[in-house]
Amino acid sequence: MNKASYLAILALSVVLLASCSGKEKAREVMPVKVKTEKAEPVPVSGSQEFSGTVEASDDAALSFASGGTVTKVYVSVGDMVKKGALIAEVDPVSVRNAYNAAKAVREQAEDAFRRMKQLHDEGSLTEMQWIEVQSKLRQAVSTENIARKSLTDCRLYAPYSGYVAEKLVEAGQNAAPGMPVIKLVSINKVKIKIAVPEDEMSGIKVGQSALVRVPALQNMSCSGRVAEKGVAADPLSRSYEVKIEVSNSGHKLLPGMVCEAYVGDNLSATAVALPANVILIDTDNRTFVWTAVGGKAHKTYVEVGESVGSRVVINSGISAGDKVIVGGQQKVSEGTKIAEL
Incomplete structure (x- = not known):
């Protein structure tokens, strides 16, 4: 082997050794x-510990009172909407036509009422005819009000401020009356649902103090109070549903989060x-x-x-x-x- 070949092999060996050494170091420091x-400190005296799940204080599946083809959906999942905000619309054409027809009938009934009133005042109209004129006007006004309400119902508004948890329809789909369109949740306040065994229910009272810790939020702790105490046991677990109300102004607590709840009269x-x-x-x-x-x-x-x-x-x-x-x-x-x- 000549000197040039020897040096080339030596250089290649050094490179390979360095590469292997680098990989070994990478494995070592991974x-x-x-x-x-x-x-964090937790209550240790006079309290009971339970596992719980966060729930929204208000949770509603919104729907149209008047069905039709959805023309616009103004929100997406995760959006924060204010009370009264427009969420979605269905095609109002047929409903608007019905309203216009009802309005025209009401105007005709009002015109007839004015003409017949003059005759009635002059004594030229029988009492039965006058009652019939009044009845037709009331019926026309009522029909117009119903048609106006149906036209208003073509628009869906947020009944309270909250987050869009689910969007169940898209533009172009048909929405039947009462069919869920949007799921809206409010989390300014949340409820922690816990299952309390039957032999521990005697120690739970509405209004009792509670401490909640959330592992998913670096064990963030927050105070609350027992808001609801169930009276019917789960037939399988023989436990009762209890809910703790907690203020959530920062919106950190989200529905579905798992938490630990301590309930008792002495949480200090x-x-x-x-x-x-x-x-x-x-x-x-x-x-x-x-x-x-x-x-x-x-x-x-x-x-x-x-x-x-x-x-x-x-x-x-x-x-x-x-x-x-x-x-x-x-x-x-x-x-x-x-x-x-």
Whole structure:
């Protein structure tokens, strides 16, 4: 092998080694995707914990009173609309023609009424004829009012301010009277629906204080009160439906979100509590959790206390605001680079 060939092979080997080394480094530094939860205090005394779902306070499927072909839909899913805003229209041609005809009949009846009144005042009209003239005018006015209402009903307006949750028709489709066209929800206030077991219903009262935590919103907490207490049990689960009303001026709480609700007369006594499944035990029989610190996984030893529903109180080791890994913790070790989902 001549010197030039040797140098070429050597250079190629260096490039390949560098490439492999780069790929190896890329594999080494690839962060592990984990889900974290910010540790927050929860009520631990005199309260009950339940899982719940967010519902809109007002939820209506809007429809046309007068059917017809939809000519325009002015909103899209997700749009915020104000009370009284025009949402959709159906073709008004046939309804307008009916209204114009009713209006013409009413005008004729009014003209006849004026002429007959003069005759009646002069004594040239029998009482029965006069009653018939009055009746025809009232009937014509009533028919015109109905036709006018039908014409107005060709336009669909928002009965309250809210968001368009569903659009069920498009322009060109036929909408029968009463057929849902738009689903409109209001979330200025929301209700948290929880299922309460029969043996815990005695501790639930309308007006009772409640604390709601939403994992999807970084465990955002908000206060509320029990607004509805069901009286009929679900035949399968033997649980009762209870609803908690919560103010939602920032519109962060959205229908369908899962949350944790604490109901009780004493919600002021709080402590940090974590999901039971994130608390682990090492080979030395010491309890710990994985926390997220500076983009890396850190093993944090904790002292656990009583159970609160599906959570366990942390007596020491974790403070409010600490980020705890609650998903993907089985993939990490001390110092593992992580990427929070």
